[in-house]
Amino acid sequence: MRKSTVIFLFLAVAIFISGCAEEESVKLVKLSPPDMLEQIKIGKIDAFIAWEPFPSKAAKSGQKILMSSGDIWKNHPCCVVAYKVGKADEKMLEALVWAHVKATRFINDEKNWDKVVSYASQFTGLDEETVKMALRNIKYVEYPDEKEFRHYYEFLKEAAILKKSVKELGYESEDEFFEKFLRRDIYERVVTKLEENPNYVPEKAGKIRLGYITADLHHLALYVALKEGYLDRVFEDVDLKQYPNGVAIMEAFKLGELDAAYLGGAPATLKRINDEIEISIIAGVNNEGSALVVKKEINSPKDLAGKTVAIPGFGTVQDFLMRKVLKEGGLKVS
Amino acid sequence: MKQKIYSALLFVFLWYLLYFLNVLPAFHVVVVTFLMLVVKAEPVLGKTLLQHAASSLLRVLAGAIVAFSISIPLGILMWFSRIYNLLHPAIEVLRPIPPLAWIPLSYILFASFPNPTVFAQIFIVAVGAFFPSFVTISDYVRGVPQEFIELAKVFGAKSFDLLTKIVLPYSLPGIITGVRVGLGVGWMSIIAAEMIATSGSGLGYFILVMYEVGGRMPEIIAGMAMIGLIGYSMNTLLFKLEERFPWRLKSGT
Amino acid sequence: MALEIRNVKKSFGNLKVLDGVSFEVEKGEFACIVGESGCGKTTLLKIVAGLVKADEGEVLYDGKELKTEDIAFVFQDDRLLPWRTALENVMFSLEMRMRELDKKRREEIARSFLELAGLKGFEDYYPHQLSGGMRQRVGICRALAVNPKVLLMDEPFASLDAQTRNRMQLELLKIWEKRRKTILFVTHSVDEAVFLADKVVILSPRPAKVLKVLEINLERPRDRTSPEFVGYRREIMNLLQGTSLSI
Incomplete structure (x- = not known):
């Protein structure tokens, strides 16, 4: 009894001392982007980082965009299209990549600007002025640059967020891993066929279960592919499922709920390795397109010391970008 | 003592069995992770396990203080049949609602407060701790032997004397049992509440983010072990305290 | 005439328990009430104590109604408060009944009674640390401390073993000889009644009536084996014939 009391008391004292000893560092909290807008308004958080259109929406209601994600890391890959290895067949993948490429090219065609703005407004439920501002921050792409993409991997490894090495997953080297993880062949086949014949349409596939993130303007190509009829032309049935963030999509992959999905490259890499969820990336979606929003009195990343910053989830692209900002500003996460 | 050693050995043996079946990580890996997390901040959230434990404990204490400052006096007043008849039916209806079912309501209630998540969590702990402590205390109070009341009346006790000199001291071990049971439920509630609402720290949040x-x-297992360890310590400490009252009604651990 | 019980009647629903009980006890007299188990002895005592209201009849002391504050009660179970020490248990009755006394004075009185009952040195013991006999003596001290006009005792030694019981009877007489109180002592043991009492009130089985009031004219300490003692016992036994009394 005596001895155990001493141990309990010691434990209690240790817990409270460590609870009080907080150095100057930044507190990261997880919030859904709609909540971020609410909470920065009432001052519960001091800053947030999220995908468009949320930063533009915040800017419109009086908050300040401190840096766009292009300022943090020029041309960083963001969202990608991935599929669950073993779930989707080649026919399905070619059909999906075709629809995605067609939609992306539609978005990037200056002629379609008005239509794109109207689609973006429908997809996010925001007014056209806000989505125009947001669209300017996003670069819609067809395939990410592999070198840039591997940057995620290096950073996650360095920050000890990755728990496993590619060797533990059964790969000889990182190069071999990335060769399997970033599958360029389908994309190249589709593009070659489109060059030969701009009216090329792949063979019709059956049903696809396709995931994406709620109101994420990055995933506009999906909405365009749906509205312009690209998906209907190559699939008999499209089952669309919404998720709050990329981590949730990876969980859905694990549970076998999805054949393919639009999601951030960082959670895709992180969960591919940590949880051995077997997915491969078959197309890019966008580069850049997130931003760090702060309260008026914050003028540089250094001012974030001792503040609370919201991210959409741990292991997301935005978490990754935020940690990059903090690291470069000499700040710690707590 | 020997029994305890055997029990521990069996536990570790079963664990390694599950490890070889690829269900769990090795026991020693979890132990090392636990110890590392106690001294060193975990990189994703930047906090040690002790810091997370401190956040959870502070919330539980805040919620429990709110709960007990109502449940103890109210539980004792349940001695008066008039108050008992008034409150008992309402309590019996509210009691089966699990603390977590109060979360949405609490968010609406505290939406206008400066820190709704914290208030909501404290509220949920308070709800979780209130009912079991209140019911334990009021059961104890209702069970004051008629013999003691008769004795006090023979010597001329007034209503107030009965409450302060018989009901209250008799119920003291019951109050401690109530605090113990209430803290246990509060502790479970806070861990669950942290997993649902974004809290930024706490053991429930920690294992969810992990x-x-x-x-x-x-x-994750290290976090769970910490939750168990703290829950066990609180229960054991209060149980030891209860055992010092020779007239206590026997209650389970 | 000090204590008068006059034609006391009591029923619980259809169950008639006391059917006109009357007897008298002199000041400073030790009176025992004997009767079959369940005959209403305890109910009678509670009526005298004012804990239970009689349907009919009255209880007088010096011609006036006997009030609860005039009596003190020793229960069959010791009924000590387990969260109080022996001393604090004795002080309990003083706290309730003699509110005008300060704490120091109450403690002095309690100590003096514990000493009288041979419990010096056990003041700070909790009830669970005391033997059955000691606990019962604390209960007696608690009752005597408030200086009651009448001391009511409800089979106080019933739960003690035979040896302790005999010793307690002697102890009680010793205390009573020092502080002469009017005592009304309920027992179902004829032996105990003859050993203790100046006067034995013999009750009939339910509904209870007084069969006889018998004066015991024996010198104390009484010899249980003397022919006179046995004679008194036989007389009471005969009156209670056919009932399940212990000897």
Whole structure:
């Protein structure tokens, strides 16, 4: 009894001392982007980082965009299209990549600007002025640059967020891993066929279960592919499922709920390795397109010391970008 | 003592069995992870396990203080049949509602407060701790032997004397049992509440984030072990205190 | 005439328990009430104590109604408060009944009674640390401390073993000889009644009536084996014939 009391008391004292000893560092909290807008308004958080259109929406209601994600890391890959290895067949993948490429090219065609703005407004439920501002921050792409993409991997490894090495997953080297993880062949086949014949349409596939993130303007190509009829032309049935963030999509992959999905490259890499969820990336979606929003009195990343910053989830692209900002500003996460 | 050693050995043996079946990480890996997390901040959230424990404990204490400052006096007043008849039916209806079912309501109630999540969590702990402590205390109070009341009346006790000199001291071990049971439920409530609402710290939040980031089974189990250890310590300490009252009604651990 | 019980009647629903009980006890007299188990002895005592209201009849002391504050009660179970020490248990009755006394004075009185009952040195013991006999003596001290006009005792030694019981009877007489109180002592043991009492009130089985009031004219300490003692016992036994009394 005596001895155990001493141990309990010691434990209690240790817990409270460590609870009080907080150095100057930044507190990261997880919030859904709609909540971020609410909470920065009432001052519960001091800053947030999220995908468009949320930063533009915040800017419109009086908050300040401190840096766009292009300022943090020029041309960083963001969202990608991935599929669950073993779930989707080649026919399905070619059909999906075709629809995605067609939609992306539609978005990037200056002629379609008005239509794109109207689609973006429908997809996010925001007014056209806000989505125009947001669209300017996003670069819609067809395939990410592999070198840039591997940057995620290096950073996650360095920050000890990755728990496993590619060797533990059964790969000889990182190069071999990335060769399997970033599958360029389908994309190249589709593009070659489109060059030969701009009216090329792949063979019709059956049903696809396709995931994406709620109101994420990055995933506009999906909405365009749906509205312009690209998906209907190559699939008999499209089952669309919404998720709050990329981590949730990876969980859905694990549970076998999805054949393919639009999601951030960082959670895709992180969960591919940590949880051995077997997915491969078959197309890019966008580069850049997130931003760090702060309260008026914050003028540089250094001012974030001792503040609370919201991210959409741990292991997301935005978490990754935020940690990059903090690291470069000499700040710690707590 | 020997029994305890056997029990521990069996536990570790079963664990390694599950490890070889590829269900759990090795026991020693979890132990090392636990110890590392106690001294060193975990990189994703930047906090040690002790800091998370402190956040959870502070919330539980705040919620429990709110709960007990109502449940103890109210529980004792249940001695008066008039108050008992008034409150008992309402309590019996509210009691089966699990603390977590109060979360949405609490968010609406505290939406206008400066820190709704914290208030909501404290509220949920308070709800979780209130009912079991209140019911334990009021059961104890209702069970004051008629013999003691008769004795006090023979010597001329007034209503107030009965409450302060018989009901209250008789119920003291019951109050401690109530605090013990209430803290136990409060502790479970806070862990669950942290997993639902974003709290930024706390053991429930810690294990959830570890799950989200993936590949962290040892961290998750270490977090669970901390939850268990603290719950066990609180229960044991209060139980030892209860045992000092020779007239206490026997209650389970 | 000090204590008068006059034609006391009591029923619980259809169950008639007391059917006109009357007897008298002199000041400073030790009176025992004997009767079959369940005949209403305890109910009678509670009526005298004012804990239970009689349907009919009255209880007088010096011609006036006897009030609860005039009596003190020793229960069959010791009924000590387990969260109080022996001393604090004795002080309990003083706290309730003699509110005008300060704490120091109450403690002095309690100590003096514990000493009288041979419990010096056990003041700070909790009830669970005391033997059955000691606990019962604390209960007696608690009752005597408030200086009651009448001391009511409800089979106080019933739960003690035979040896302790005999010793307690002697102890009680010793205390009573020092502080002469009017005592009304309920027992179902004829032996105990003859050993203790100046006067034995013999009750009939339910509904209870007084069969006889018998004066015991024996010198104390009484010899249980003397022919006179046995004679008194036989007389009471005969009156209670056919009932399940212990000897």
